[in-house]
Amino acid sequence: MVLKRRVNYGFTGFQVPVIPRAPRSARRRSPLKNSVEDGEACAFEILASLAGKLLQESESSACSNASEGNHHCSFSQGIIVQDRKNEVKPSITEGVHQGSCTESIFTTNVASKNNDQKPLLHAKTDCSLGHISVNNNSDNLEKAKANVKTETVESDNKYGSYTNRLVKAPENFRKSCNRKVKKGFRLEQEAGVSNYHRSTSADKCGLKDRLELYMSPALVDSKVNVKKYPLHRKPFPTDSFTKRGNGIKLDFRDDDENFIRYTKVCAKSKAFRSPRRIAHRRIKNLLSSKYWKVAPKLKDCELSRSDLEVPLYRKRKTSHGFDRSHHSNVVKRRRFFDRVSAVISDGGFSSESVSNSPEKGANGHKPSSSAKMHVTEDSHVKFSIKSFRIPELYIEVPETATVGSLKRTVMEAVMGIIGGGMHVGVLLQGEEIGDDNRTLEQTGLSCNENLDSLSFMLEPSSLLASPISCVGDPSSQCETSEPIRSPETPALDSGITDIIRDSYLLTNQGNLVENNHDSTSSPIDTIVDEITPDSRAIVALPASNEALAVVPVSQKIKRSEFVQRRTRRPFSVSEVEALVHAVEELGTGRWRDVKLRAFDNADHRTYVDLKDKWKTLVHTAKISPQQRRGEPVPQELLDRVLGAHAYWSQHQIKQHGKHQCGTGGALKMITEASVERMSSQV
DNA sequence: TTTAGGG
DNA sequence: CCCTAAA
Missing domain, CATH: 1.10.246.220 (Serum Albumin; Chain A, Domain 1)
Incomplete structure (x- = not known):
């Protein structure tokens, strides 16, 4: 069964580019729409909310609400596949809209595929979450807008002008593999981390490819999009009208659609409702959930993706059937992420360096970006968090999944950790500030002496009792459950702390909910609830998951809910x-x-x-x-x-x-x- | 599934 | 564009 085949992706990290002081979204929203409903999350906002929360907690005097305006930023996920031989390293974020997008991404190592046709991917890198500028008033947090766009590998090679590029493998790779690149994403688990990765088709090709995932800002303004994404926003050709009978038919060129058509299972004879549409409803549910209410200030975010659907779901009937199952989480979830799963562990944070950092440390540990602060004369403290690292995560998707779905899955996984399983730690001169009630002033965060000794870190907010993250095929032996982590610090600043973080394990819903027949978005839902036999094949959990059962509600994020609105496509x-x-x-x-x-x-x-x-x-x-x-x-x-x-x-x-x-x-x-x-x- | 309308 | 009540 084709659907049974999977592609596994493991990421040690994910780096989100620095958010530029982006121009305001050109897309104006009516005040009425500017409500919670419209708030759609993006990774950035979550971070922002975390940071804001942090600030709120550690600050004694609140400031005015003076808001200088919301800077909308959007993100997209991208995938880069490149031939290691060539070592072609595209300047991923250069030329990005407004030019201030961060450095790059994280590079992963090698694609591979195991014997049973389960391509595995493991990205071993540092991740960081872009740049956040914070004043000591959470109201001034930058708001962001997520606009996740996807592109198929087949699109074209004019990626240079894309904000979110999917860089396809070099021609020689594709030829030698004699297969589409989209089937070529195979990553190999880094040695010593897991052994469920096997060799791959890439190996057969004699090539080791690199896959990179990155978060990149995407444009919201459709007009700009036209310029930035010429391949996706071709002006509608007049000559594409073809008379048919009394009517006029349009022959649209749409990358997404074309991609689907390649699969030859696109049922386009009738109007149908794309599965991704339903997804948006889920995000709304998420946004209205209790979780989001902790960040009421960040409601101006919006996700927008042009999804590449799993072909199966393009069947009109299927699509509709799912669509109508409003009250069936089971069905809803299966729609997109059937057979997709992600396992996230804190992995001790990658020992690899943040790609934007020039040098590595002695142990290959590169100095990561640091947070900076600046105390202004009016007793405000401005923070600039250059990046956050995200713990390692593993992802598994069917081989037949589209690149778009991969991107979504990664995004969800990232969102999951950021939003649900993490909290922010603050370190000053290497010491974690544990007392949340101290003011910045009391803590020393208002002294310019400490300007450069501040750092933030993301850490699992649940300290689970040594959960085992045994990722891999069932036959593989489990990894140690040792909570002891590698010496690398999860902190933003390099080598400052050596904090041992208990690992935690989150699972992306996907297949996990496959058999979950009663998973309404009840806040009582726990991660455990989503563990199904299917997932156990991939993730071995400790015999006792009681620790998981006490995970705070705020962590129970259903990443599957994370879907965005259809991309806006103005009528020509x-x-x-x-x-x-x-x-x-x-x-x-x-x-x-x-x-x-x-x-x-x-x-x-x-x-x-x-x-x-x-x-x-x-x-x-x-x-x-x-x-x-x-x-x-x-x-x-x-x-x-x-x-x-x-x-x-x-x-x-x-x-x-x-x-x-x-x-x-x-x-x-x-x-x-x-x-x-x-x-x-x- | 479609239609009709509000958001 | 989304969401949905109704048909």
């Missing part, structure tokens, strides 16, 4: 043209027919979308041109919109007792209506 003039044309003929109450007639090939346009677009078109047509935004729609089209709208709203009433809507459409009907009107006047 050509699309509007097609829509107007179809509506003129079919009327405003037959969106499915409109979809079929004019957008049958545009899988990303559902009939609901078309209906919505029509709604906005009507509105647009009624307002003054000065008030319109976005790509201007020719007045001619807007006139037709008004005409059709006027006609059909009138005709629908008439149609009741009268003849069925025959052929003709609005234009003809309008004429007939005029005639009728005239005759009635006579």
Whole structure:
């Protein structure tokens, strides 16, 4: 069974780029929308919230709420596959929007695949979570916006202009492997960490490839996107209209869709609801959950991804079936992450260096970025946290999973640790500040002498009783459960502390919830609840998981809930043209027919979308041109919109007792209506 | 599943 | 775009 095959990915770390003082999101949100509902989390926000919380706790005097505005930043995940031979190291974050994205990513080592077709990936690196600027007023935390975009390996090689790039393997690799790169991600577990990794197809190719994952800012502004992502935002070609019968069909080029089509299982003949749409609902649930209420200030975040679905789920029927299972977590979760799992352990933090740091220490431990602070004259303390490291995590996904789903999974795993299993520690001159009630002043965080001796760290907030993170195939022996960690410090600053952290284990939901038939988002849910036999095959847990059962509620993050909104895809003039044309003929109450007639090939346009677009078109047509935004729609089209709208709203009433809507459409009907009107006047 | 509307 | 009540 193909679905049984999996791809395992293990990451020791994940590095999130420094968040630039990004420009505000071009996407303005109405005040009304700026509510909790709209708050969608991103890794950054979680960190920000943590930092803010930290500050709140350690600060005695609160400051004003003066907010200088929300800087929206978005993140995307990217994957880089490269040929080790060539050692091509793309400057991953250079050229990123606004140019201030952090250094890079973490590099992993070697891809591999085991005998039973389970490609495994293990990224052994440091991770860091971007840059956070904090004032000693949590209200001033930067807010971020997550906009996760994905790209397929097949896309193109013009990645240079992408913010989030998926760098495909060099040509020689692909040729020698004679297979698609997307199937080429194989990482090999770093020696001594786990032995569930086996050799791979990559080995067969005689190549060792590197896979990198990174977090990169992504643009929110669709306009900028057009420029930044030319391959994804091609202007809709006018000549892509093809007459079919009386209607117009559009042949859309969409990377995501194309990717799906490659799989030959895309059922696009009908309008359907993409699984990713449902996902968003889950994120809302998450956001409204108790967990998120601890960070009410950070609600302006939004996730947005163009997902690459697992082909299976593209089946309309399947998709719909899942979609309707609103109350079935089981189904919902399986939708995306069936057979996907991730295991996270704190792994003692990678001994590898943060890639942005120039040198490594003697033990290969590179000095990581540090947090800095600056005390201003008005008794405010500004913190600049350059990066955070994230503990090691393992991920397993089916071989058939898309790159997009991999990215999602990684993101979820990252979010899981950051959001649920971690808390922030503060170290001053190597000493962890344990007393949360002390003020910054009392702690010495307001003295400029300590400017450079401050650091933050992420650490598991649950000190589980020596959980075993035995990752690997069932036959492999478990790793030691020794809580003792490598000498490397999990702190931001290098070599400052040697804190022994109890390991903890989190599991990504994915397959873990496969058999979980009652996992409503109850706050009582525990990680243990999500452990299923299936997951045990991958993760061996201690006989007694009681420790897990007492994990605080705040940690019970359902990473599976972490899905984002569909990417915004403004209608092009050509699309509007097609829509107007179809509506003129079919009327405003037959969106499915409109979809079929004019957008049958545009899988990303559902009939609901078309209906919505029509709604906005009507509105647009009624307002003054000065008030319109976005790509201007020719007045001619807007006139037709008004005409059709006027006609059909009138005709629908008439149609009741009268003849069925025959052929003709609005234009003809309008004429007939005029005639009728005239005759009635006579 | 579609439609119709509110958010 | 999302969410959903209704049909």
